[in-house]
Amino acid sequence: MITLENITMSQGRFVLSDVSISIPKGQYAVLMGGTGSGKTTILEVVCGLRTPDQGRVLLRGDDVTNLRPADRDVGYVPQDGALFKTMTVFDQLAFALVIRGQKAGVIRERVHELAELLAIDHLLDRSPDGLSGGECQRIALGRALSFKPGILLLDEPLSALDDDTRDQIMALLKNVQKHTGVTTLHVTHNLAEAQQLGEMMLRIDDGKVQVLDVTP
Amino acid sequence: MKSSTKPETRQRPRRSGSDMPFLVTLSVIAGTYVLLIVMLIVADITYLGVAGSKTAESGIAGWPIIGAMVSAFRSPEIRNAIELTMISCTITAILSVFVAVPVGYLLARYRFPGRNLIDAILDIPIILPPLVVGLSLLILFQFLPEHVRRNVVYEKPAVVLAQFMVACAFAVRTMRATFDQIDERREQVALTLGCSKKQAFMMVILPEAWPGVLTAGTLAWARALGEFGPLLIFAGATRNKTEVLSTTVFLELSIGDLSAAVTVSLIMVMAAIAVVITARTWGSRSINL
Numbered sequence: 001m002i003t004l005e006n007i008t009m010s011q012g013r014f015v016l017s018d019v020s021i022s023i024p025k026g027q028y029a030v031l032m033g034g035t036g037s038g039k040t041t042i043l044e045v046v047c048g049l050r051t052p053d054q055g056r057v058l059l060r061g062d063d064v065t066n067l068r069p070a071d072r073d074v075g076y077v078p079q080d081g082a083l084f085k086t087m088t089v090f091d092q093l094a095f096a097l098v099i100r101g102q103k104a105g106v107i108r109e110r111v112h113e114l115a116e117l118l119a120i121d122h123l124l125d126r127s128p129d130g131l132s133g134g135e136c137q138r139i140a141l142g143r144a145l146s147f148k149p150g151i152l153l154l155d156e157p158l159s160a161l162d163d164d165t166r167d168q169i170m171a172l173l174k175n176v177q178k179h180t181g182v183t184t185l186h187v188t189h190n191l192a193e194a195q196q197l198g199e200m201m202l203r204i205d206d207g208k209v210q211v212l213d214v215t216p
Numbered sequence: 217m218k219s220s221t222k223p224e225t226r227q228r229p230r231r232s233g234s235d236m237p238f239l240v241t242l243s244v245i246a247g248t249y250v251l252l253i254v255m256l257i258v259a260d261i262t263y264l265g266v267a268g269s270k271t272a273e274s275g276i277a278g279w280p281i282i283g284a285m286v287s288a289f290r291s292p293e294i295r296n297a298i299e300l301t302m303i304s305c306t307i308t309a310i311l312s313v314f315v316a317v318p319v320g321y322l323l324a325r326y327r328f329p330g331r332n333l334i335d336a337i338l339d340i341p342i343i344l345p346p347l348v349v350g351l352s353l354l355i356l357f358q359f360l361p362e363h364v365r366r367n368v369v370y371e372k373p374a375v376v377l378a379q380f381m382v383a384c385a386f387a388v389r390t391m392r393a394t395f396d397q398i399d400e401r402r403e404q405v406a407l408t409l410g411c412s413k414k415q416a417f418m419m420v421i422l423p424e425a426w427p428g429v430l431t432a433g434t435l436a437w438a439r440a441l442g443e444f445g446p447l448l449i450f451a452g453a454t455r456n457k458t459e460v461l462s463t464t465v466f467l468e469l470s471i472g473d474l475s476a477a478v479t480v481s482l483i484m485v486m487a488a489i490a491v492v493i494t495a496r497t498w499g500s501r502s503i504n505l
Contacts, residue, residue, distance in 0.1 A: 082401040096409040
């Protein structure tokens, strides 16, 4: 469950005023808004990369407003994937588990499980150089899911993809959510994408967020 | 695109002028400067050739340069100078990187009060005339305790400190540019994956910055090799004590041995070329300084 309570912040030209959102556990919520509307800022507030001027962030019912990103248990897929350039695909998927001090056997098993789910088994030894946009998104998604977070944040994961790849990744996102039951907040400016994926639709305009639709 | 679809309505096409004059101008300017650099080195080598064949006492027939080099290496003063140069430049390079990495990272990633001022202060060693750097070091040490002064000024540590003051500023610029070019997003993702800031830096950012670190190190090394002004004032030019290769050139010139000065210069040219090749091979070519 993701809850934002009266979040207010201004940073540069972005202003969020009194934003309150509540996304129930296991829901796939899509937040729509134009360029520069503050969509990414909301994701950053949820995962702790930005601190709001006012308001509270609650994840799974706990107040995490003052917790560091590392302690929030949130998987984050930024817009361009932001893969680690010096690591192989295997190392990227293993990264969060290595940080958590997991045993090598457990890590290997989890990485292969993810690679199978995301159909990237054949890429595990590759470095991110020369991978396609779709492949990068799959890896970024796997990296964010690797430590089994309860919450997944996706920042325009489909925007840089061609039509075929976009359909594949969209199907994959549905499958992943069904498979893991992770509460998802997906940010996009694309209405069709929102309608296909979203169980809950939100819209941000002029720093205010409104709920458009909730599919039961 | 085919332009023949509607020939009857076609206006007289606008012809853009030739690009040749522009490209030729660029090539001439670039070529002149490159030629000047190459001629400097060729002149040194030729001079040794002429001087060597006149004296014809040292060396292998037809290879007066090698003869001159061999006799330079035989001189204990020059051997000492080479040794001190290599050691001091290496220490300076390591120290510079050690300082430049955190400074560059702080400036690239954090906004804090006084940041612009600090940024400007870090440029001072680059802008100041080298002699002024040396003189200022000397003055600064007048305020320090006697035993510190005695062990540093006109001693070997002064060589490293004088080299470090300027070389480090160049290393800082390089590291700053390196960290500026590394997308902060990757670091942020690492934080959400469970890293502390230190872990994100050590595991994600530093490996990506590694080519920049090598470039900063080699640049600092090369700067240290060429340092002379601050050294002369702060460390002195005492044979077998604080003499590095740049001082050797000066000392040989002052006693009128032009041949020896040119030989030592060529040794420095070779060292500099070796460093440039190292930087090009392993370092980053994409850093905008």
